[in-house]
Structures are given as C-alpha cells and as structure tokens.
Amino acid sequence: MYKIAIIGLGPRGLSVFDRIIAYARNDASATPLALYVFDGKEFGPGCHTTDQGSHLLVNTVACQMTQFSDDTVRGGGPLLYGPSFADWLSSKSGSAPGAQAGHVDIDRNGYYSRALFGDYLRWCFEYVKKLAPPHVTIYLHNFSTVEDLEYKDDGWQVSYDGQAYPADFVFLTTGHARKIPTESERELTRKVDAGRERNPRLQLVLEPYPIRNAVSGVTERDTVAIEGMGLTTCDLVAQLTTARGGVFESCGKMEPAGRLRYRPSGKEPRILLYARSGLPLTARAVNQKGVFGQYKAKFLTLAKVEELRATTPGGQLDFQQQIMPLLWCDMQFSYYFSYLHQRHDRLTALVFSNEFLAAESFDARQALIDKYVPRRDQLSWDAMVHPIPARALQSRRQYDDWLRGFMWRDFEQALLGNLNSPVKSACDVLRDVRDVIRSAIDFAGLTEQSHRWVLSEFLPIMNRLAVGPPKERIAQWLALIDAGVVRADFGPGARAVYDKQAASFVVQSHWSGESEQANVLVRARASLPGPLEDKSPLMRKMVKRGIVKPFMNGSFHPGGIAVDRSMNVVGADGAVQESLWALGTLVEGCKFYTFVLPRPGANSTSMVDAGRAVGRMMDVIARRNAHRDAAPIVDEPPGAVEALSAVEPVAACAIDTWPQQGIARLPANDLAA
Numbered sequence: 001m002y003k004i005a006i007i008g009l010g011p012r013g014l015s016v017f018d019r020i021i022a023y024a025r026n027d028a029s030a031t032p033l034a035l036y037v038f039d040g041k042e043f044g045p046g047c048h049t050t051d052q053g054s055h056l057l058v059n060t061v062a063c064q065m066t067q068f069s070d071d072t073v074r075g076g077g078p079l080l081y082g083p084s085f086a087d088w089l090s091s092k093s094g095s096a097p098g099a100q101a102g103h104v105d106i107d108r109n110g111y112y113s114r115a116l117f118g119d120y121l122r123w124c125f126e127y128v129k130k131l132a133p134p135h136v137t138i139y140l141h142n143f144s145t146v147e148d149l150e151y152k153d154d155g156w157q158v159s160y161d162g163q164a165y166p167a168d169f170v171f172l173t174t175g176h177a178r179k180i181p182t183e184s185e186r187e188l189t190r191k192v193d194a195g196r197e198r199n200p201r202l203q204l205v206l207e208p209y210p211i212r213n214a215v216s217g218v219t220e221r222d223t224v225a226i227e228g229m230g231l232t233t234c235d236l237v238a239q240l241t242t243a244r245g246g247v248f249e250s251c252g253k254m255e256p257a258g259r260l261r262y263r264p265s266g267k268e269p270r271i272l273l274y275a276r277s278g279l280p281l282t283a284r285a286v287n288q289k290g291v292f293g294q295y296k297a298k299f300l301t302l303a304k305v306e307e308l309r310a311t312t313p314g315g316q317l318d319f320q321q322q323i324m325p326l327l328w329c330d331m332q333f334s335y336y337f338s339y340l341h342q343r344h345d346r347l348t349a350l351v352f353s354n355e356f357l358a359a360e361s362f363d364a365r366q367a368l369i370d371k372y373v374p375r376r377d378q379l380s381w382d383a384m385v386h387p388i389p390a391r392a393l394q395s396r397r398q399y400d401d402w403l404r405g406f407m408w409r410d411f412e413q414a415l416l417g418n419l420n421s422p423v424k425s426a427c428d429v430l431r432d433v434r435d436v437i438r439s440a441i442d443f444a445g446l447t448e449q450s451h452r453w454v455l456s457e458f459l460p461i462m463n464r465l466a467v468g469p470p471k472e473r474i475a476q477w478l479a480l481i482d483a484g485v486v487r488a489d490f491g492p493g494a495r496a497v498y499d500k501q502a503a504s505f506v507v508q509s510h511w512s513g514e515s516e517q518a519n520v521l522v523r524a525r526a527s528l529p530g531p532l533e534d535k536s537p538l539m540r541k542m543v544k545r546g547i548v549k550p551f552m553n554g555s556f557h558p559g560g561i562a563v564d565r566s567m568n569v570v571g572a573d574g575a576v577q578e579s580l581w582a583l584g585t586l587v588e589g590c591k592f593y594t595f596v597l598p599r600p601g602a603n604s605t606s607m608v609d610a611g612r613a614v615g616r617m618m619d620v621i622a623r624r625n626a627h628r629d630a631a632p633i634v635d636e637p638p639g640a641v642e643a644l645s646a647v648e649p650v651a652a653c654a655i656d657t658w659p660q661q662g663i664a665r666l667p668a669n670d671l672a673a
Helices: 011-025 085-092 114-130 183-195 231-240 302-311 319-343 346-358 362-372 381-385 396-416 422-432 434-441 448-466 471-482 537-545 605-626
Strands: 002-007 033-038 136-141 146-152 155-160 163-167 169-172 203-205 223-227 247-250 260-263 270-274 495-499 504-508 515-518 520-523 568-570 576-582
Touching: 002 011, 002 155, 002 163, 011 033, 011 114, 011 136, 011 605, 033 155, 085 114, 146 537, 155 169, 169 605, 183 203, 183 495, 223 231, 223 515, 231 270, 231 471, 247 471, 260 471, 302 319, 302 434, 319 346, 319 362, 319 422, 319 434, 319 448, 346 362, 381 448, 396 422, 396 471, 422 434, 422 448, 576 605
Parallel strands: 002 033, 002 169, 033 136, 169 576, 203 520, 223 270, 223 520
Antiparallel strands: 146 155, 155 163, 247 260, 495 504, 504 515, 568 576
C-alpha cells in the first residue's frame, strides 16, 4: 500500500484530490492507496470560508467557475465529470441560506458570495470522495495544522497533532500564507502601540483578511484610511458599509441606468481611499461570451512564443520588446472589430479584420486604422495606462470631478458588455490570453530585468484593466462618495505617514497642503509571501532543512518556492524530489497567476498542473511496482485516524449523479442592497 499525504485542501488541494481519485478509478492494477488529507479547517473551501458574509463576492461570474476537468483539459489525466458552479447552483433548487424553497432561478452571469462558492467547494470534496474506488482508503484530519515535514528512513513523515504519519508521496497545497512583518512594519507597529496612550482609537491593520476580524474594532467615530483601491478594498468598503446596515437604492427613472444612492445606517466610519496610481480598478463588463467564449489570440500565440524562445539566445525573452507588441496587436484587433461592428456593421468589421491580419508592419496596421477610425476614437495604450489628464491635476477639486466622471464612464462601458464595448473587449483580451502570457513568464522564461518589470509595472496595469470588480461595485463607490462616506480624491502618488505629535495617520495627497487625518490605517494587500517571509512554522522548518528553496530568476526572487515542470519540489541542493510536489500560491513566482480559479472549457492551468503532478506520481508507483512483487504492508502508527471519522472504502458511483432538480435561481448577491 502506498501512502499519500495532501497538506492543505482548499481549491488546489481539491484538484489534487480529484486527480488522485480519477487516476485510481482508471488503475487496472488497483494498487492500494491510503490517502491522508490534512487541513486546519473544513475541506474544500480554502479561503472561501462558508462563514463569511454574503456581501463578500467571488470576482468571477458563476458560469465561468468550476472545480472539475472537462474535454478541453490536455495532459490532466482521466476525466472525472462534475458540475460547474452555475450547474451546482441550479441543482440546489433554493436550498441556499436565505433562498425560498422550490423553483428558484439563478443568474449564470451573476457574481455570488464567497461563502456560497465555499459551500460548492465543500460539496465537491464530498462528491469526489464518494467516487473513490474500493482500493483507496481516505483518512481525514482537520482539527489542527501540519506542524512539520521531514524525510527520513526512505520516506516522508508528516507531523500533525503530536503524531508522525509516514507517507510515500506528499502534495503541498497550503494556499494563502501570512507574511512576517518587515522591519519598517514592525517599527510602525511599535509607534502605533506607543501612540495609543494619547489616542486610544489608533489602529494599524497589516493583514486585511479575514475582513470581519480586521475591522471589527472600527466604529462610526473612526476615520479609516485604506491603502490601495483594488479588490481587497472592495471587500473592506463593503464590510464597513452594507455589512453595517447601509443600503444602496436605485436613483429611479430620472437618473441614468445603474445610478445608485446610499442610505447610511449611521454605523459607518469615514473612509479615505488612496493608491499609488490614484485610480480604482476598472469594472468587469457584463459577460456576453457565455461559458466557453474567449478571444483566440491571432498574434500572441503559444506557437509564436515558442518560436521567439527558439530564436532568442539563451531562450529568455524580453516582455516589453517581444511580447507586448504582439499582445497589443491582439488588443487592437478585438477593439477595432467591436468598434466597427457597433459603428457600422459586421461586414465592415470582418473586412477590416482580414486586412489587419494581412498587414506586415506597425506602419501598415496604423495606416489601415487611420483609414477606418477617426483619431479621437483610436485605442491608445498610453491613455489606458495613464488616463489622468493634466487639467485634472490642477487641484484636488478638479481631480475629484474628473475621477467621478471617469468612474461613471467606466461603469457605462461595463454595462455595454465585454463584446459590445470596444474598450472592454480589448481589456478582456488580457484575461483571455493569460495562459499564453504565462507560457512566456513561467519557469524564468523572461530575463531577470524583464521579469522585474512585469511584476512591478505590467501586472498592476493588467489587474486594473482586466481583473476589476463587478460593475456594481463602481456604482456603489460613486454613491458612497456622493453620500460623504468615502473620499477617494487624493490623486496619484498619495501616501499615509504616521504623525507622532498628533498620534494619528496623515494621508498626504498629490497636492501639498491637502491632507486628511485618520486614526485607523489598513493596508489592503493580500499577502503572497515568499518562503523566507512566510509565517508558517511548517514552511520555516522546510526552508531550514533545505526541503524547499526560494525560486530565483538570476538574482531576482519573484516569490514562491522552486518546482520543476511536473510541479516536483526542487530542494536547496538543486535536486528534484520525485515524491514531493507543490501547487498553487506556494509556487507564485516560478509560475504566474496561480490563484485563478478553473474555468470550464478553457484547459485551465490549475487542472493541468494537478493532473501532471498526480500523473507523475502514478508513473513512479508503476515503476516501483515493476521492481518488486508487491507493496509491503505497513501498520498504521498509533492515532492514525481521521479527525472526524474514518472513511471506509466506498464503491465507485455513477459519475453523473449530482442532483438535477428543476432549474433553480438563487439570488446573485444583491449588489444594490
């Protein structure tokens, strides 16, 4: 019998669990497997815990999320069919908390709560577990966290709750980690602690998650400064407003469609939003692509990336020089097809597209664009990256007026949809070709200097243009600004400093002399620490023993631990460990954008990585079986029982047995309430 440990069972661990069961169901030799699953919380949800408020949303429409592989997944191993999130919602038939019993429709293009998605992930774990064949025995442990992992006596030992569990193979899928504070953060914390003697309301929040804990001590008497204007800030603002009883209401027929007003509960603090760019993320457009629709790259293709790598000395690419021009061509292609389709007709758009593809140079493409599109309507990378005009920076009041207009125009474009809005169509290309972008970046595919540029410059731009919140969040922020609950007019380059004399934080705006005081500072950044910054005792011990090492591109550490292309961990001595794998945010750096959820019909990289890792394990098992008559029987160590109850082997059940009641519409989280 081979013993397998999965450490961490959020979405990435669940993918590994799924692949192990799928391979085992297709194993003609029926090799006995003992599968030990460790997680400090419930199995499946990971950071999508089921006890979160319904105001905290998953940032992807329901129909574009799944936890199961499909026929598009290449190299992921045997298929194990299961419902997408939207299909699962339909099958629930009103059984979600707060939903009415009976026939309830769902919005397949709606944004649902993380708690509900966590409920789906928990269900997925139970569903896959029931599909385990009789030769797989599963042991569950989820009342503590794994304390240590070491290799001795020709195998791994997992230390958990004072017991040592032997394992032949180990998968590390521990997910999001907490970061050790930097020296500057520790110094600021000391100053804040000292300042509380004069200002008892002084608070510093360096870890924003869990959101409800981070701001639980904030009252209506406080002023909260939030550093960053991204998705984490969306969560924080929702927690400080609607979660406290505030209500968004439609402005009615006399106002533009989608315009909201905010009715405060009186429990909201005053909120100050600022960021380096001075801008919020732009809104996600209405999904017009359905489940499987994606822009197919015409210029930045996988084949082109491979060709560039083959013809580049050393094989490392320059993202700005070699990748960006191709990516920009694809964004232009999408933009102008949408523009001409909307302004003229489909035939005109098709004729232009053929000519654009045939053009052999930048000048030829620009001449073609000039022929069809007025200069004022042409797509400009500089205008997308730097949209703030000089006139808006003349004063804080002018910037406030400009910002409100900018946000509302963005909302209107999002309302048009990701096909009908030319600019949203172009921005969506950044999401749709992300796997090609990954192929250029992963495993030190870029030069060290280019890799630094991508993470410091390109990634924030990509996030702002293509990975923003649902459009309703932008309408809500505008309503909060109108209501005086939120201020966001600090301009580019704003920052917060600690004023020792006043025992408060001061948000300094773009304009000298224009600042605001706050007694609470929240740094709205989700941690993605490298192994040397990870607070986890498990990671610190693995680093100390040389089991893992930081991934490096030259002298640059972009984050994460080193793995090979089969996701096998590379130790400090440079040796690939054939019985240890790591997936997910643990390898963010070696891999790019590891935290994206699988999407149906998209050959999702998370499913491919999990399938490749488990397939490698099955190959090792097959080789070991070939070198000995039978696997030795090893007695379980004392206490080797699951925390909840020992899972008996279960017979494999039909693959398509999830509930199929009448279509149910669960209310997508009411973003106007």
